[in-house]
Amino acid sequence: MSEELNHVLKARRDKVDALAAAGVPAFAYGYARTHQAADAVSALPADVEEGDVVRVAGRLVAWRGHGKTAFAHLADGSGRIQLYFRKDALGDAVFEQLALYDIGDVVGVAGPLMRTRTGEVTVRATEVEMLAKSLRPLPYGKEEVVDGVTIRHSGFSDAEQRYRQRYADLAVHPEVRALFRARSRMTTAIRAFLDARDFLEVETPVLQPMYGGAAARPFTSHHNALDMPLFLRIADELYLKRLVVGGFDRVYEIGHDFRNEGIDRTHNPEFTMLEFYQGYADYQEMMTVVEQLIAHVAQVVKAAPIVGEAVPVLTPPFPRIEWHASLSTALGRDPLLCTDAELAAEAKRHGIEKVDAMSRPKLLDELFGALVEATIDAPTFVVDYPVELSPLAKPKRGNPALTERFELFARGRELANAFSELNDPIDQRRRFEAQARLKAAGDDEATGVDEDYLRAMEYGMPPMGGVGIGLDRLFMYLTNTANIRDVILFPTMRPE
């Protein structure tokens, strides 16, 4: 249906022409509203039959014509309200124009509030105005009541089309709007939480001459005037820590990171990351901040309409388990004392595949994932990871085989990752150089030596705790959503 309009679309185009012929524009410039729909509904006192004149505007979502009268429902951001049109109140000419109105049109209506025989607050229209003619029918579903239970038939259930045409998905699904409102409230709550603790929200480059702060394949681009490559960031970390050097002791950023990797139900190429850094704090302090933050936003999302029911009540402190002790218990032996061959044998025994191709850190991580992470349901901190698994964290005081790092797990998934941040530029240079060797050897996830970052560290970087939280994943956990595309307004899709 590219060139030839089908009859449904054709009929709507014809109505635009018919409106134009009557001197009525199909697309307006504005409408002076006095009430949102929900406010208008509550503006009629219970004991009053006829109230004030209101002006409401929104989308026609239902239409029931009755000859010389018609009922309709109009929906806006607040909810919906019923409209009542009478030929004798509107006049013949205006009433006949209503034939040119369709479900989906954006209209403005003025008139006094009234109550119908069934008690529903309704606008008895004395004026009606077309604000935007809908040329394409929205796929509204239907509701029916079977044995007293309301069953909603979605008119728009194809997941692909809902992602591609999120505007239509939102327009016909109030629960989808509720979900994304709740997500926005979560972000607002995070900002309020951090702002109240003297964190400064900052913006750091998305386009970076050198990417780092995580291990991932980047998106690459090119700046024409400078004739140089630029990369979309894979993490915020290194720029935020530069700012701590500069004297902003507490900073945070909420923004998109970009990773040029596979797409599945928990991965989108661009995703929302919260990172925050607190000078003079170590990872123990950051654990307290994280559990308070998570518990707070859970409370906020729980208060959101419709989606709140699924949200768990979280009460700090969250349990803490040690990486080493928990894996040793699950394994029945000390993993750090095992040879590589013994680790590979254990991994195989626990159903992990392709163990022969795995490095020692990878084997440790796989074993922990299979034996411990997968069993964690309620939010739990895993602390003190082996140094092999944590190249960016400071060594643990008193045990240099471990690092001061924690991850927060819930429902088997990682929600947060944090360290006592490495602030020794000499050590940092060694680690960068190791990365550079991997990169030279063909590892496309390894990064190079970031000389500017080293220069910043050499000026003196305060000790600090740093935390990264993937906000898409956090929101998925809170609302029990299985697919990341359901919490991203416009997920990445192949071209149609």
Place this chain on the structure above:
RNA sequence: GCGCCCUUAGCUCAAUUGGUUAGAGCAACUGACUCUUAAUCAGUAGGUUCUCGGUUCGAUUCCGAGAGGGCGCACCA
């Protein structure tokens, strides 16, 4: 990247073992109806069955290739 499944009217779905003109609800169009709310009633119209190729007297149905999507696996410190 691998495996399984899906793609039929604007939307949601049917179509017997491969068999007549691919059906239904909603939406649309025409008409009736001045308190309806899944409004109701009567009628009309609407299709490149994802694309290309093959098998067959005959393909929505079977086979091959391709496109898009879903789920699972792999990858993602």
